[in-house]
Amino acid sequence: MDKNLLSLFQLCDSNFPTGAFSHSFGLESYIQSDVVRDQRTFFEWLQVYVHEQLIYTDGLACRLVYDALLREDLEQVWKMGRLLTVQNLPRETREGTNMIGDRMLKLSQSLYAFPLLALYRDQIKNKQSFAHPAIVFTMVAHGLEVPKPNAILYYLYSAVSSLVQNAVRAIPLGQTAGQVITHQFHSELQRAAEKIIQLPENDFGIVSPGLELAQMEHERVNIRIFMS
């Protein structure tokens, strides 16, 4: 198991070159309007982002995709790729997520020998599904036999750790502050992962209006360091 876990940790590393480094998912709009300006306000944004958006989209998708893989229901997996994409109304966030998913899939294909990854690639090529990091991650975690609750938790961790890195650069915060936030956020991640296990399936895709609006506003931001 340790060997498999180490293998999955490589995907969680914020240095894993998926391009997540270039996406703030609306955080930059809040930084520019001075709503997010320090450690405390960033922590608040991160809480809302994880508990009011991420769990209903990526998080719930991890669970549903994992379940679908267990019962070998690939149609459901491809369907989730579409759902994750079409529920993402802000263009930059949607396209950015597809790009990250695409890169993660490409990298995963060169690291892991799971035939499923190539099937996913074909579906995307034929426009039957869309690339999404939560799906790639879940495929790899499932392939490595990492249990579902852990897979969900590690996915959330990977999403949050790149956001913290981005906040450190953009707000900016000190490196220590970044580490403190990540550390303090551990209990939030556990809480989020537990919630995801309990969510009714039809809660999929709930978005919080303010967060989504900030993601749309980002398209019209003049000076930017992030693509979303």
Next chain:
Amino acid sequence: MTNWTGVLSLDLEERKGKTVAKNVFFQGAFKVMRPVYHDDTGQVCYYLLNPGGGYLDGDRYQMKITVNEGARVTLTTQSATKVYKTPKDYAYQETEISLKKGSYLEFLPDPLIAYENARYQQKNIVRMESGATFLYTDILTAGWSPSGERFTYDTVQLINEVYLDGELAVFDHIKLTPARQNMAGLGFLEGFTHLGSMIVVSEKTNSGLLDKLYELICSIGSNRIKFGLSKLPVEGFSIRILANSTQIIERVFAECHRLISQEWFDITPRSLRKY
């Protein structure tokens, strides 16, 4: 089988340049008024009406609208949708819209007002063929309570699904639970009280139109509202607006609607007089 409180179905077609009903059916607490033609374009306008005056505990409403090839319709309500307290079971409304090639439907309901302890779920399912155009708006208010306190409703859940040639193209899911969430807080309504949404799906969409709409909305009220505008994964766009009154959102939507009607159909829409 659901026991519907009110059902309504409308099947519309184009006959000699005029959109007419092929079939109209309603039963229970749902009604549609006589069709109105606001101008000589042949586009028909239907006003929906809830004779009961509001949605009550456990109410279930269903609406089915079919717009056949080349037909054009405006669908609106006669007044705001009011949802009263729902102690036992939430109130629910589902609308299924089918748009054939070359048809046009604009669905412009009045605002939604949820009263104290109200739970409401609304689902709009739109199935369109390519070449059809769909334009939709909704406005969610802070609700109403005798004490004047805002956001005293329990839950409002609004779901929009748009299928284009059978494939899901838009999935929009808002669920506000003021009892559990801080409506004024970051990420929610951020100090505003009203949320407006507009969804438009049409092959005629281009980035030039999006730029024009953006400028237009800025000129109306950039200091009084907060808004976002973005292209959908298919040809079309969505707009979200946070504001402090129904009127300002209605004005923004009316102006956007006017611009789109002029650009795409060379029509200037009449105001939908209701009183």
